[in-house]
Amino acid sequence: MHIENYDQLDRLREAARGYRNTRTGPRVQAIILAKQGDTAPQIARALGFSRRAVQAWVAAYNRGGLDSLPDRPHLGRAPTLAHDQEDRFRERIEASPRPEDGVCELRSADIRRILEQEFAARYTLSGVYKLLHWLGYSDLMPRPQHPETHPEAQEFFKEIVVEQIAAIAAQHPDREVQVWHHDEARFGQKGTLT
Template sequence: MHVADHLPLDELRARADAEGDKRLFLRLRAVYLAAAGLTAPEVAAALGPSRRAIRRWVARYNAEGPDALGDRPRPGQPTLLREPDVDRFRARLEAGPTPADGVCTLRGRDVRAILRAEFGVAYSMPGVYPPLHRLGYSCLDPRPRHPRSDPAAREEFEKKSPD
C-alpha cells in the first residue's frame, strides 16, 4: 500500500502517540503502520478496524495530508437552538428559576418551557436533554431550596439534632 511522504515516519509516530483524540490516534497509527510497510489486512488485524477503513484513511492521508484524518461533519438534524442564543440560554440556566417560572428548581419540562417562550424553539421532552448535555449540564440537580428558607436556622437545627 502506497503512503505519501507528507511526514517522516518518526514524526508520524510521534504525532500519533501525542494525540489525545482516540479516533485520530487510531487513524494516525494506521497510516504509520502502513507507511512502515504493513498491508491493510495486517494493519486491520493489529488495530481492529476493517481493511476498507484502513485503505480509506490512507487515501485521505495521501490526498490531503495528516490534517485530513480528523473527524468530518456528520449528517444529522441540526440543533434547533441557534449559535448566537447558546450563551444567552446558558446564562438563563445559570441564573436559576425566576418567580415567573413558578418553581424552585428547573426540571426538563421547565427548560422546555423556557426554550419555547424565550427562544422560540420547540423541543420534545426527550429532545431537551441533548442540548443540556452539550452545554455540560446533567440531569442530576442538587436538592432544591425554598426561596424563603433560613440558612442560619437550618445550621442551628443541624447542630442540635442528634447524629
C-alpha cells in the same frame, strides 16, 4: 492488499512521527505496514485495531493519500438556538426562576420548556444537556433550596437534634438507629443526601 503509491516509506515514517500522539498515528502505521506487504489481519493484530478499521484506513489512503487519514470534524446538526439568543438564554437560566415557572430550581425539563416557549427552539432532553454543556454549564448543581426555608430551624436541628440522636444511639449500642424525616414534598424519606 493493494495500496496506492502516493508516498515513499521514508515520507510515511516521517509523517507517522509527526502524528505520534494523535488518532492519525496508527492509521499512518497501518499504511506503512501495508506498503511493507502485511495483510489486514496482521496489521490489525500488530496495532490492536479491527481488520475492518485497517481496511477502511487503506481505502481512505487509496482515495486521497495522507490528507484523507485524519478525522474530519463531526459537525452534526446546527444548533436550534440562534447565536444572537445565547446571551439572553444565559441571563434567563442564571436568574432565579420566575413565579410563572412554578419551581424553585430549574431542571432540564423546565429549561426545555423555556427554550420552546421563549426562544422558539425545540430540544430533546438530551439536547438540552448538550446545549448546557456546550455553553459551559455543568450538570452538577448545588442542592436546591426552597424559598420558604427556615435557617433557624435548620440550625436547631444541627445543634440539638443531632446531639439527641447521638444520645439515643449511645443508650442502645446493640441497635441501629434510623432517622426518618419528612417535609411537605417527600414523606418518609430516609435522611440521606440524595
